[in-house]
Amino acid sequence: MKPRLPAVRPPVFKGRLHDARTATSIGRLLGVAIAICFGTGLISHYLQHPPGWLADYLPSRPSWGYRLTQGLHVASGIAAIPLLLAKLWTVYPRLFAWPPVRSVRHALERLSVAVLVAGAVFELLTGLLNTVQWYPWPFSFVPVHFAVAWLLAGALTLHVAVKYPDIKEHWSRKSPGTPALPAADGPDRRSFLTGVTAAVGAVTLTTVGQSFTPLKTFDVLAPRHPDHGPQSLPVNKTAAAAGVGQVDPAAYLLTVDGPRPYTLTLAELSAITQHASVLPIACVEGWSKSARWTGVRMTDLLRRAGAPPDARVRVTSLEKYGSYRVMEMGREYAHDPLTLLALTLNGQPLTPDHGYPARIIAPNRPGVLQTKWVTRLEVL
Amino acid sequence: MRTVVGAAGLALMAFGALMVWDQSTHWDVLIWLAGAVVLHDGVIAPLVVGVGFLVGGLKYRGLVRGALLAAGCLTLVALPVLLRPLPTANSSVLPLDYVRGLLISLAAVAVLAVLLGAGRWAWGRVGRADDPESR
Numbered sequence: 316m317k318p319r320l321p322a323v324r325p326p327v328f329k330g331r332l333h334d335a336r337t338a339t340s341i342g343r344l345l346g347v348a349i350a351i352c353f354g355t356g357l358i359s360h361y362l363q364h365p366p367g368w369l370a371d372y373l374p375s376r377p378s379w380g381y382r383l384t385q386g387l388h389v390a391s392g393i394a395a396i397p398l399l400l401a402k403l404w405t406v407y408p409r410l411f412a413w414p415p416v417r418s419v420r421h422a423l424e425r426l427s428v429a430v431l432v433a434g435a436v437f438e439l440l441t442g443l444l445n446t447v448q449w450y451p452w453p454f455s456f457v458p459v460h461f462a463v464a465w466l467l468a469g470a471l472t473l474h475v476a477v478k479y480p481d482i483k484e485h486w487s488r489k490s491p492g493t494p495a496l497p498a499a500d501g502p503d504r505r506s507f508l509t510g511v512t513a514a515v516g517a518v519t520l521t522t523v524g525q526s527f528t529p530l531k532t533f534d535v536l537a538p539r540h541p542d543h544g545p546q547s548l549p550v551n552k553t554a555a556a557a558g559v560g561q562v563d564p565a566a567y568l569l570t571v572d573g574p575r576p577y578t579l580t581l582a583e584l585s586a587i588t589q590h591a592s593v594l595p596i597a598c599v600e601g602w603s604k605s606a607r608w609t610g611v612r613m614t615d616l617l618r619r620a621g622a623p624p625d626a627r628v629r630v631t632s633l634e635k636y637g638s639y640r641v642m643e644m645g646r647e648y649a650h651d652p653l654t655l656l657a658l659t660l661n662g663q664p665l666t667p668d669h670g671y672p673a674r675i676i677a678p679n680r681p682g683v684l685q686t687k688w689v690t691r692l693e694v695l
Numbered sequence: 696m697r698t699v700v701g702a703a704g705l706a707l708m709a710f711g712a713l714m715v716w717d718q719s720t721h722w723d724v725l726i727w728l729a730g731a732v733v734l735h736d737g738v739i740a741p742l743v744v745g746v747g748f749l750v751g752g753l754k755y756r757g758l759v760r761g762a763l764l765a766a767g768c769l770t771l772v773a774l775p776v777l778l779r780p781l782p783t784a785n786s787s788v789l790p791l792d793y794v795r796g797l798l799i800s801l802a803a804v805a806v807l808a809v810l811l812g813a814g815r816w817a818w819g820r821v822g823r824a825d826d827p828e829s830r
Contacts, residue, residue: 407744447779468707468711543787555784
């Protein structure tokens with residue numbers, strides 16, 4: 316799929332730029348992309364699946380935090396595709412080495428690099444397919460993508476340690492190893508790096524608009540577009556997929572359990588003081604868009620139930636299927652004045668796909684935890 | 696220091712491997728991991744070597760290489776949105792005409808590359824005309 320230099324008849328590579336300086340130049344860019352991807356992936360994982368002791372300390376600010384980190388997660392993963400292919404290309408002569416295994420040490424070295432390559436390709440492939448909700452594999456995506464991320468991070472750390480002398484020798488143009496390479500390769504190497512940068516720019520420009528909305532005009536290849544969806548906001552799970560359909564407003568009842576439990580009809584809920592929040596829906600699949608929501612503050616609902624000021628809350632949806640039917644909210648989110656049980660989106664009542672009649676919207680949280688079709692709150 | 700970093704890497708790998716092993720489907724994961732290597736080494740790499748063999752000797756090699764790299768990566772990134780089987784029951788997933796999107800992106804790459812190439816060719820002629828040595 317990629318263009319290449321004259322790589323004449325493997326295993327003998329006469330082609331140029333398969334050298335340590337090129338590998339270092341590409342490798343450090345790839346290293347940065349993978350580090351960003353790994354770090355933002357951990358943030359996403361622990362926001363979505365916090366261990367019990369952490370749940371109350373997850374911060375609700377900045378309100379755009381998850382939008383930024385998850386946008387970066389997917390964008391850095393996509394940017395890593397050209398970088399990974401270019402990095403592997405620089406070491407093609409080793410890939411086609413003959414004989415394939417020379418010694419035990421050589422075998423171990425190849426094995427560690429194989430783990431690195433397998434982990435990197437696997438993570439980028441599964442991540443990219445997850446953004447289009449395509450799961451052609453027989454394992455569950457989240458725990459496996461998470462586990463292999465650690466395997467990859469470890470293999471990369473080991474690789475940097477093993478290659479440290481080579482990296483140091485070729486870090487800059489003036490490093491001792493660089494001038495030892497053919498001088499004529501300099502311009503060619505810069506041209507190659509420019510080409511790789513252009514490829515990174517091309518894949519980023521055509522996809523990043525799904526979360527960085529100022530560039531949405533150029534979003535022609537991302538699985539989501541900020542302007543497509545009911546009420547001009549994309550949806551992750553439709554009312555039909557959740558088995559909810561159209562909720563009858565006359566039959567709807569919100570139950571709030573706590574020291575002073577109560578229930579509210581939709582009319583009563585609408586009669587409580589309404590507040591507005593401008594908050595993004597930011598999905599784990601990388602798309603995000605900000606919107607204006609109005610509804611009742613979570614703190615008001617909790618106070619009315621006699622909840623202590625450090626209470627958590629458990630939220631239950633009307634949805635019939637799905638692992639996010641019941642959601643728990645730590646105290647930072649529950650007591651943030653921006654957190655609403657929202658009834659309207661951009662001035663209109665929620666449509667069924669956006670959680671009619673009432674949904675949660677909280678700052679700095681993954682979209683799957685912005686529970687829709689809310690029917691019950693429990694003070695914990 | 697290097698030893699410490701290397702050991703830390705091995706520890707992280709062990710942690711990840713244990714988590715993979717914890718999955719009831721760990722053999723499937725291993726097959727897919729091996730498949731990832733086969734996909735790269737067996738399909739992508741030979742293809743790239745082949746393309747490199749064909750275009751490596753061209754005059755504007757760097758430009759052709761950059762354009763093919765960008766076009767190839769755009770195509771790779773577009774494959775999931777183009778090939779995902781079954782329409783989704785959600786109108787906001789895959790809402791765009793991705794064949795059109797990919798063609799526009801590839802055309803933009805081609806036009807830019809041709810303009811750059813033409814610019815270089817013209818610049819080269821001007822440069823030669825100004826240079827008394829080359830007459």
